[in-house]
Amino acid sequence: xxxxxxxxxxxxxxEMVPRALVVAMFTLxxxxxxxxxxxxxxxxxxxxxxxxxxxxxxxxxxxxxDRNGAYAAQALDGTVLAMSDRDKAGFIGxxxxxxxxxxxxxxxxxxxxxxxxLHENGTLSIIDLSTGMxxxxxxYGVDNVAAFARLIx
Numbered sequence: 001x002x003x004x005x006x007x008x009x010x011x012x013x014x015e016m017v018p019r020a021l022v023v024a025m026f027t028l029x030x031x032x033x034x035x036x037x038x039x040x041x042x043x044x045x046x047x048x049x050x051x052x053x054x055x056x057x058x059x060x061x062x063x064x065x066d067r068n069g070a071y072a073a074q075a076l077d078g079t080v081l082a083m084s085d086r087d088k089a090g091f092i093g094x095x096x097x098x099x100x101x102x103x104x105x106x107x108x109x110x111x112x113x114x115x116x117x118l119h120e121n122g123t124l125s126i127i128d129l130s131t132g133m134x135x136x137x138x139x140y141g142v143d144n145v146a147a148f149a150r151l152i153x
Contacts, residue, residue, distance in 0.1 A: 050123065050125075050136040050138060051121065053119035053120045053121040053123065054119065054120045055117045055118070055119055056118055056119065056120050057117070057118040057152055058115050058116065058117050058118070058152075059075075059115070059116045059151060059152045060075075060076050060113040060114070060115050060116075061073045061074060061075060061076075061081065061113055061114060061115075061116055061151065062074045062111055062112070062113045062114075063092065063095065063096035063099055063100070063114065064096070064111060065093070065096055065097070065100060068085075069093065070083055070084050070085040070093060071083070071084040071092050071093040071096035071097070072084070073089075073092050073096075073151055076113060081151050082147065082150065082151060084096065084147075087147075088143050088146070088147065089147040089150075090144075090147070091140065091141075091143070091144035091145075091147045091148070092147050092148070094144075095126060095135070095148075098133075098135075099114060099126075099128055099131075099133070102128070102131045102133060103128075103130065103131060106130075106131055108130050108131065109130075112130055114126050114128045115127040115128075115129070116148060118149075118152050123136060123137065123138055124136075124137040124145060124148050124149060124152070125137060126148070
């Protein structure tokens with residue numbers, strides 16, 4: 001006769017995720033949902049939103065990448081205004097990749113220009129009419145924003 005060993009299930013020893021963590025996760029989710037609901041019902045003002053400001057200057061530029069991963073910011077006449085691999089302008093390459101990726105996935109021409117806008121309040125934004133992107137250049141760091149600010153000044 002063979003005996004089959006019966007295994008006693010010890011729920012504490014075999015928990016994959018501790019119960020307290022699951023409770024905390026659902027509590028956080030419920031708190032977030034409550035805050036959003038209260039905000040919507042009371043018409044609380046939005047915070048962290050870029051204020052509307054009139055455009056004082058625009059510049060159409062093409063963000064053209066090369067085989068090495070560097071991007072050039074070119075004026076419409078083909079003049080190279082900046083290169084992403086020079087003068088702390090790497091953020092131009094980052095934004096170039098963002099625009100290129102969005103256009104490739106939408107099957108749009110990659111080399112079409114975007115519009116760089118300087119607003120009255122000093123903020124910059126990049127507008128891509130072909131994809132509908134409107135990127136406010138805030139919160140990316142001083143050097144990153146300065147890479148585009150040098151283009152429009």
